Amino acid sequence: MTADSDALRDAFDNAPCGYVITTPDGEILAVNETLASWLGRDHDALIGTPFTRLLTAGGRIHYETHFAPMLLASGGLSGVAVDLVAAGGLRLPVLLTANVKSDAEGRPLLVRIVADDAADRRSYERELLAERRRAEEERGRAVSFAETLQRSLLPPSLSPPPGLEAAAHYYSPSAGEVGGDFYDLFPLSRERYGFFLGDVCGKGVAAATLTSLTRYTLRAAAVGDDHPVGVLHTLDSVLKQDSHAGRGWFCTVLFGVINRGANGFDVDLATGGHPPPLLLRADGSAEYVSTDGGQAVGLFATPTFSSTRIALSPGDTLLAYSDGFTEARTGAGSRYDDDGELLRFAAAHSPTDAGGIVTAMRTLIEDLGTGVEDDAATLALSVPEKR
Amino acid sequence: MNVLARNNVTFAGLKSGTTVMLAHGFGCDQNLWRLVAARLADQFRLVLFDHVGSGLSDPHAWDAERYSSLHGYADDILDIVEELDLTDVVFVGHSVAAMMGVLAVAEDPSRFAKLVLLTPSPCYLDHDGYTGGFSRADIDELLESMESNYLGWSRAMAPKVMGTPDRPELEDELTESFCRNDPAKAQVFARTTFLSDNRADLPRVGIPSRVVECLHDTLAPRSVGAYTHEHIAGSDLVTINATGHCPQLSAPDETAAAIAAFAAPA
Numbered sequence: 001m002t003a004d005s006d007a008l009r010d011a012f013d014n015a016p017c018g019y020v021i022t023t024p025d026g027e028i029l030a031v032n033e034t035l036a037s038w039l040g041r042d043h044d045a046l047i048g049t050p051f052t053r054l055l056t057a058g059g060r061i062h063y064e065t066h067f068a069p070m071l072l073a074s075g076g077l078s079g080v081a082v083d084l085v086a087a088g089g090l091r092l093p094v095l096l097t098a099n100v101k102s103d104a105e106g107r108p109l110l111v112r113i114v115a116d117d118a119a120d121r122r123s124y125e126r127e128l129l130a131e132r133r134r135a136e137e138e139r140g141r142a143v144s145f146a147e148t149l150q151r152s153l154l155p156p157s158l159s160p161p162p163g164l165e166a167a168a169h170y171y172s173p174s175a176g177e178v179g180g181d182f183y184d185l186f187p188l189s190r191e192r193y194g195f196f197l198g199d200v201c202g203k204g205v206a207a208a209t210l211t212s213l214t215r216y217t218l219r220a221a222a223v224g225d226d227h228p229v230g231v232l233h234t235l236d237s238v239l240k241q242d243s244h245a246g247r248g249w250f251c252t253v254l255f256g257v258i259n260r261g262a263n264g265f266d267v268d269l270a271t272g273g274h275p276p277p278l279l280l281r282a283d284g285s286a287e288y289v290s291t292d293g294g295q296a297v298g299l300f301a302t303p304t305f306s307s308t309r310i311a312l313s314p315g316d317t318l319l320a321y322s323d324g325f326t327e328a329r330t331g332a333g334s335r336y337d338d339d340g341e342l343l344r345f346a347a348a349h350s351p352t353d354a355g356g357i358v359t360a361m362r363t364l365i366e367d368l369g370t371g372v373e374d375d376a377a378t379l380a381l382s383v384p385e386k387r
Numbered sequence: 388m389n390v391l392a393r394n395n396v397t398f399a400g401l402k403s404g405t406t407v408m409l410a411h412g413f414g415c416d417q418n419l420w421r422l423v424a425a426r427l428a429d430q431f432r433l434v435l436f437d438h439v440g441s442g443l444s445d446p447h448a449w450d451a452e453r454y455s456s457l458h459g460y461a462d463d464i465l466d467i468v469e470e471l472d473l474t475d476v477v478f479v480g481h482s483v484a485a486m487m488g489v490l491a492v493a494e495d496p497s498r499f500a501k502l503v504l505l506t507p508s509p510c511y512l513d514h515d516g517y518t519g520g521f522s523r524a525d526i527d528e529l530l531e532s533m534e535s536n537y538l539g540w541s542r543a544m545a546p547k548v549m550g551t552p553d554r555p556e557l558e559d560e561l562t563e564s565f566c567r568n569d570p571a572k573a574q575v576f577a578r579t580t581f582l583s584d585n586r587a588d589l590p591r592v593g594i595p596s597r598v599v600e601c602l603h604d605t606l607a608p609r610s611v612g613a614y615t616h617e618h619i620a621g622s623d624l625v626t627i628n629a630t631g632h633c634p635q636l637s638a639p640d641e642t643a644a645a646i647a648a649f650a651a652p653a
Contacts, residue, residue, distance in 0.1 A: 058528025065414030
């Protein structure tokens, strides 16, 4: 037995890790030779001192506010990373594991602490931490770049003709990614105004390039072309020029020209494969503006684009939107507009005005939550009621 | 906004009578009061809660700017007492929550009857002529220590409490969640706690107050306890024979007794 006791004593004193036994209050009752030599301190001088005195000041606060209560409340603790301070101020990174010896009533009697040398692991962790900080900074830069780019693709403000109200909203489900939806409203002459809302294929930098090309082509083509369908054909040709370069670019777009009418405004609309806009009438009704036959722009050899003319009278609201709304996921395999929900939504809000329906569409995005997987854009025009 | 859900407000003890509100400090959550609450339950109506960013508070209520000031936490406390329409509250704040109590009481004394400051410190940093016990470098060291213990990408690498066979009363859930606060929020709370200076707020306390300190507390040493007591007019000072900063766990009987003797109606 003597030999066994000696062996146990030796295993305690010369173990390849530090051993400390403290009172529940943290006063050191025993410490092994390994730890005393790591600390460069006299073994006997450590007895009776608080264990936390071996820690750095910052580590001591952390220990007192987190680890000590965790240990007392639960009876055990592992994987605590602290620095011990050796004689001369040298820091020893260690990982602590501890458990509590309790009496029959659960009152703590002793705390057993094991300290493992963690110098290698901690320097590895520090490198990982630095790497993560760098990655977070990079990501922050990428997000801010994408947001700036996205802003540059949307008009800073809408310019409706006098007597017409306009509102728009753009939502992107993923920060740091440039979406494919775009819109604008701009004067073509003193009397004529143009607007569009569309969705280019793809995402990211390629989509941003295509959006930029599409926007400027539409604005330029509209200056000299009175017919919205003609404007879409110009865009189709331009996109195909680039298609020949092997890019395979296309988009869906709703394009309109606004003229002052007898009682409000006349809107000439052409669509290329875009979901039809909604008309919310002053009488509280809501209907789709028929746009049969329009095909996506840039995709077909001889595309057909449909056009129609509507009259916007006082109290009427025209609502254009992208498929980010209609295609929002509402359950396993179901989409928001599978059963005509958007029309019911519009009818429930009619009559309204541009600001009102865009606010409602924003709320809809919030309600759909993570179901909105693609970016979602909406643009509304309304003629105020005469007073 | 549901204030009670935001702060995970819970109730214990009597259904009526003197209301004692127990506020946890930096590091853990309302579970830290477990042993003390059990000892106060037969005398008082107890209201417990988690500060936003700690415990089971609503994660969506987090606002780094609001909670960068102890006034943000103090406003939450006032929200709770107003929501529950509590009056004559005995507010017990541990550690930094003692200063939240000071601010809340100064803001709206009408709700509070008494204030207990458990191991308080109005200022952890040393300033000319005042010894808080820590330097700015020490606090940076704390933030670094917190970071190296919560390398966000792996929960497995964070310190964990171990179940022990001789403590069967400790539920798994508690073992799992105790002191596990979101590291990013804990960093903000740490800065707010240790860089705040509320010395000038102490004289604003106009209700009966008791300072409870531990005999050996490296975070709130006795000189700081004495300072707090001297600067709150009419306060008394109780020193518990305990070591460490959390006497609720190391000396639950003495802590509960110090609170109960003061909180009980005369």
